[in-house]
Amino acid sequence: MSNGENLPPIRRILISLDASASGTAALETAVALASRMEAELLGLFVEDVNLLRFAALPFAREMSFFSARIRRLDIVGMERALRAQASRAEATLIETAGRQRVRCSFRVVRGEVTTQLLAASQDIDLIALGVTRRQFHRISPTVRGIIDATRSSVLLLPTDARINAPVTVVYDGSPASIKALSVARQLSQMQEGILTVLFTEKTESPKAEVAEQLEGSGLVVRYRSLPSADMAGVAQGARREAAGTLVLSTSLCLKAGALEYLLEQLDCAVLLVR
Amino acid sequence: MATIERLGPEALCARCDPARFTFKTTSELDDLTGVVGQARATQAIEFGIGIHHDGYNLFALGAPGAGRHKVIRQLIERKAAAEPASSDWCYVNDFDQPHKPRVLELPAGTGVKLRRDIEQFIEDLRSAIPAAFESEEYRARRQELEHELKERQEHAFEELRQQAESHGMAMIRTPSGMAFAPMRKGEVLSPEEFQKLPETEQKRIEAVMTSLEEQLERIIHQVPQMRREGQRRIRELERDVTMSAVGHLIDELKKEYASLPKVVSYLDAVQQAVIDNADDFRRQEDGQEITILGIPLSRAAASASALRRFQVNVLIDRSGAGGAPVVYEDSPSYHSLVGRVEHIAQMGALVTDFTLIKPGALHQANGGYLILDARKVLTQSYAWEGLKRALSSREVRIESLGQALSLISTVSLEPEPIPLDVKVVLVGERLLYYLLNYFDPDFGDLFKVAADFEDTITRTKENDLLYARLVATIARQEGLLPLDPAACARVIEHGARMAADAEKLTIRLRDITDLLREADYWARQGGRDVVAGEDVQRALDAKIYRADRLRERLQDEIHRGTLLINSQGERVGQVNGLSVVALDNFAFGHPSRITARVRLGKGEVLDIQREVELGGPLHSKGVLILSGFLGARYAYDRPLSLSASLVFEQTYGEVEGDSASSAELYALLSALAEAPIKQSLAVTGSVNQHGEIQAIGGVNEKIEGFFDVCHHRGLTGDQGVLIPAANVKHLMLRRNVVEAVAEGKFHIYPVSTVDQGIELLTGVPAGERDANGMFPDGTINQRVEVRLLIMAEQARAYATPLEAEKET
Known part of the structure; x- marks a missing residue:
């Protein structure tokens, strides 16, 4: 595959909906992305089986985050709360997607969140996940589990982050990075902006396969070398280029603590391509 | 019978002889620097503006056009x-109480400078403050503080999470809060699994949950406090950054205005306000959209609006x-x-x-x-x-x-x-x-x-010359043509006429100035470069013509016989009275027929004018005096059994003043004595209870009013007017009247008593009481007395039978 033009575009995007603030912000970005790529959006609400199990315990209770008051929980109440949450999530999805005229569907499933998301992502090109800043230090097991197991690309959207220009892509020559380059090209063309390619190796001129892939894209392309091939180097390079969206291979982030470090250092959206 | 000397023409108008003036035109005369005839007012003004105590404000009183404004301005401007x-006065914002703006008193011309300095200061801050907040130092420090706050919160939760984990519990997010759930192999324990646990384990789990919840509650309560503390530290940082931008700028200003403590105090307040409201200076750079009632404002407009509070409102600027x-x-x-x-x-x-x-x-x-x-x-x-x-x-x-x-x-x-x-x-x-x-x-x-302020000055030779200089000054100030001596003399004569006194001159500058302007107009119309006497006269005639439509109508109706006025023949109980109509700036006289009828009665003199409420109080007073005169002179020892009615014929408005009271008395005496009155004469003057004739106003207009009637009908040589002798000094009559008198065609009689007047009017002696207290036979007074005696007897005769009936 020498030319990114032949790569299948992003046609189906999965988003996990939980009616939280970060989820809503992620939804808007996902809808905007789907609109530009003419993709279909699938909203998935998972009724967490762990919550239901907890609510069935005889001493189950929750503490309000605002008032610190303790409230008893039971299985019926929990199911009702989850249904209400799902309704809100569906309404938000339809309203947001409707504004942009994006095709969408919504599903409610019950089970363990990671398992259900992975199951739903079988024929999905991209999974969009909202992440709160609190999670930077410690990626939630759900997110971690998805990144480790999915075959799809994953878009991590910190609160307030959007798919912004300039798009910056990390290129290490791996097949995944070639795919990342292709996705980055598509995103840059949507932004009508500049594409920055960060090479993990020191190089004086763009590699032939990269130049070939970007040929005829109409983009202004900047080629830079990362100060180091590790995650610290990626973060530093992305900051230096004021990256609006960072695209990189998932394999670069599989090392323990690598993704946490990257998200802590950057405010922008991160697209992990597998 | 006493003979009343007619007045000669020289007494009718105090002429000003142009030959007395040595100048050819008034352009040769020096300007008057002082104020003519206003010594009292001038002294009062100088005193009033000189004294510095509370309440010594001035009230300049006088007739309009007397030159009060001019004199006051002249004296005050000289002193000022x-x-x-x-001082300059400025209003500035009170940053603690914005609804109570504070005032600054500044030396003359400093207000505008302060305004400019503050404007420049604010302009400097608009770039200095955003620059300070853009600095790497500020961003780094702020990020540090934000991270610190975030870390404190996360640390608290993370510690609790780890603690929960160490007890086999997980901190989980529920749809509307947080909870601690017992875990096994990454999953929450099911109820069945929980039931299978030993009771001690179950109790332990519940105890751990309770303990963890207590800690979570503490953390939740601490979160707002942490956030407030974080915000306080960020505000402190922002104040430090703002202070670094504003400090040296405000110090420069304070140094410049060091001698004005109130300004320095205001600058301190400005500094504090800038520090407290640094966002206003950053708004154009960043920040959230600003809305009013949901309508978005442009950031620049909102910023400008917020910065208005730093402006200086220069209320009074005395620059220069x-x-x-x-x-x-x-x-x-x-x-x-x-x-x-x-x-x-x-x-x-x-x-x-x-x-x-x-x-x-x-x-x-x-x-x-x-x-x-x-x-x-x-x-x-x-x-x-x-x-x-x-x-x-x-x-x-x-x-x-x-x-x-x-x-x-x-x-x-x-x-x-x-x-x-x-x-x-x-x-x-x-x-x-x-x-x-x-x-x-x-x-x-x-x-x-x-x-x-005086209205007039005494007319002397010196003052005539002074008046000529006043005329010259006005002509120069107004850009008018100079006047020749004849014009000047005519202005002076008219000045006396306006004063209604041959021995006075008006100093109502507005009227004099108007006359000079109008004379100038006519001179220019005539192609002259000097105003001549004829121009002044033409100005006067034209002015009268413009204003005398009503006078002309009245005269016309008299000539056409609509208004009945006789100027020839004799009539009993009828006399020509004279009255004045005063319009805005023009007064004229005209004759009115006054008639009297008598009959037996109870001593009252009925004023019909008063009965129909068309007589003013002064007019009524004059009529009531007549009863006093009649009673005292003719019936002091018996009842005045007379009923007389007096009326101003053909008057349809209110009659006011007592100047016709002598005429009314003549009509009454004529009716009582049955002595006809010459209709060729007209009468003016008030009378007192002793029969003395007293001065009245408008004597010139009244004489001219009757003269015009006679002149139109043709002067017979018998016609004339009886005026109070006290009014002779007020005569400033029109030229044609004076000329008629000089030619013996018209006469002015100065009268001092009723007796003199009745003799002139009837041609019959009035008569004086002899040693026996009796009036000579055939005299007016004797005839009146006899008539009243008869009336009294008749009244008694009528009363006697009634008295007799009462006794029986």
């Missing part, structure tokens, strides 16, 4: 020019002013005196701030002099009250009328009052002065000095 320039201010307020309404707070419409609401405070005349004149027309002040709603309050309190407080009268309670602004040091000069008519003095108890305390 030698006085130091008064020499001396104290002299202000004349032509329209002294309440707000134009005390100032006002304007409003602007913004999004449908009226809003204001200290920059919309506008000065009033009192602010403009502060430290100097304010000249006002009393009538205008009194006719403007609440202007007089506002002026008095400012003068009493010695400060100008800007309030809307609604506030001042407590009509509204929504106070928008309460500007700090400005100390007032002003000398107010009210210019008004005498009547207003006396009314205010009588009815307003504050007036005497606030306007202690009265400058009473």
Whole structure:
């Protein structure tokens, strides 16, 4: 595959909906992305089986985050709360997607969140996940589990982050990075902006396969070398280029603590391509 | 029979002989530097503007056109020019109480400089503050603080999470809160699994949950506190950054205004306000969208609006002013005196701030002099009250009328009052002065000095020359042609006529100036470069012609016989009285027929004019005097059994004044004596109870009024007018009257007593009581006395049978 033009575009995007603030912000970005790529959006609400199990315990209770008051929980109440949450999530999805005229569907499933998301992502090109800043230090097991197991690309959207220009892509020559380059090209063309390619190796001129892939894209392309091939180097390079969206291979982030470090250092959206 | 000397032509008009003047035209005469004939008023004004104590404000009283404004301005401007320039006044924002703007007094010309300096200061801050907040140092420090706050919160939760984990529990997010759940192999224990646990384990789990919840509760309570602490530290950082930008700029200003402690204090307040509101200076750079009632505003507009509070409103600017201010307020309404707070419409609401405070005349004149027309002040709603309050309190407080009268309670602004040091000069008519003095108890305390302007000066040879110089000065000031001696003499003669006194000259400058302007017009029309006597005369004639439509109508109706006036023949109980009609700036006389009828009665003289309420009080007084005269002279020892009725024939409006009382008495005597009165004569003059004829007003107009009737019908040589002898000195008659008298075609008789008058009118001697107290037979007085005696007898004869009936 020498030319990114032949790569299948992003046609189906999965988003996990939980009616939280970060989820809503992620939804808007996902809808905007789907609109530009003419993709279909699938909203998935998972009724967490762990919550239901907890609510069935005889001493189950929750503490309000605002008032610190303790409230008893039971299985019926929990199911009702989850249904209400799902309704809100569906309404938000339809309203947001409707504004942009994006095709969408919504599903409610019950089970363990990671398992259900992975199951739903079988024929999905991209999974969009909202992440709160609190999670930077410690990626939630759900997110971690998805990144480790999915075959799809994953878009991590910190609160307030959007798919912004300039798009910056990390290129290490791996097949995944070639795919990342292709996705980055598509995103840059949507932004009508500049594409920055960060090479993990020191190089004086763009590699032939990269130049070939970007040929005829109409983009202004900047080629830079990362100060180091590790995650610290990626973060530093992305900051230096004021990256609006960072695209990189998932394999670069599989090392323990690598993704946490990257998200802590950057405010922008991160697209992990597998 | 006493003979009354007719007045000669020389007594009818005090001529001014042009030959007395040595100049060819008035251009040769020097300007008058002083004020003619106003020594008393001048001295009062100089005293009033010189004395520096409370309440010594002035009231210049006199007739309109007497030159009061000119004299006052002249004297005040001369004094003000030698006085130091008064202060500039500025309103600035009070940052602690924005609804109470504070005032700054500054040396003349400093207000504008301060405004410019503050504008520059704010402009500098608009770039310096955003630059300071853009600095890497600020960003790094702020990020550090934000991270610190975040870390503190996360650390607290993370510790709790780890603690929960160590007890086999997980902190989980529920749809509406947080909870701790017992875990096994990454999953929450099911109820069945939990039931299978030993009781001690179950109790342990519940105890751990309770303990963890207590800790979570503490953390949740700490979160707002942590956030507040974090925000406080960020604010402190922002204050430090702002201070670094503002500090040296404000220090420069404070150094410059070090001699003005109030300005320095204001600059301190500005510095504090800038530090407290640094966001206003950054708004154009970043920040959230600003809306009013949901409508977005541009950031630049919102920023400009917020920065208005730092402006300086220069209320009074004395830049370049020499001396104290002299202000004349032509329209002294309440707000134009005390100032006002304007409003602007913004999004449908009226809003204001200290920059919309506008000065009033009192602010403009502060430290100097304010000249006002009393009538205008009194006719403007609440202007007089506002002026008095400012003068009493010695400060100008800007309030809307609604506030001042407590009509509204929504106070928008309460500007700090400005100390007032002003000398107010009210210019008004005498009547207003006396009314205010009588009815307003504050007036005497606030306007202690009265400058009473004369209307006339005594006519002497010296004053005639002075008058010529006055004429020359006015002509020069007004850009008029110079006058030749004849024109000047004619102006002086008319000056005496305007004064209604041959021995006085009017000094009502407005009237003199008007005459000179009009004479100038006619001279130019005639192609002359010097105003001649004929131009002055033409100006006078034209002015009369323009105004005398009504006079002409009256004369016309007399000639056509609509108004019945005889100027020949004789009639019993009928005499020609004379009255004056005063229009705006023109008065004329005309004859009126006065008739008297007598019959038996109870001694009353019936004034028909009064009975129908067409007689004024003075007229009624004159008629009532007649009863006194008749009773005392003819029936002092018996009842006055007379009933007489008197009427001004063909009058349809109110008759006022007692100048016809002698004419009424002549008609009455004629009716009683049955002696016919010559209709070729007309009469004016009031009479007292002793039969003495007293002076009246408008003598010239009255004589001319009758003369015009006779002249139109053809002068017979018998016609004339009886005037009070005391009025001879007031005669300034028209030329054609004087000429007719000189030719013996018309006569003026100065009369001192009723007897003299009745003799002239009837040709029958009046008669004096002899040693026996009897009037000679055939005289008017004897005939009147006999008639009254007969009436008394008749009255007694009528009364006697009734008395006899009563006795029986």
